[in-house]
């Protein structure tokens with residue numbers, strides 16, 4: 001076998017594994033407990049495509065779901081930086097960032 005062919009196959013396998021992992025970690029829902037939001041604006045500063053702060057608390061933007069894949073890292077960063085931990089994410093594999101939902 002040509003070494004280049006093997007290299008190409010290995011890359012394809014790695015790419016397929018990475019794609020599968022990405023599919024499992026695809027964000028399907030983002031939830032904000034707006035009632036307990038302290039309106040610090042951190043989430044909107046980190047990812048304005050997904051989060052919007054209003055007078056009564058943070059909400060998802062009208063087009064938030066369109067950015068769940070491309071902005072996954074920023075959404076996860078907002079989850080971590082929310083000082084009152086009211087943002088949670090659910091992934092396609094069923095896992096969630098919400099500690100109360102884990103069993």
Ligand code: SF4
Pocket residue numbers: 032036037038039040041042043044051053057058078081082083084085086087
């Ligand atoms: S980071 Fe958390 S507390 Fe701050 S505005 Fe966003 S949801 Fe509210």
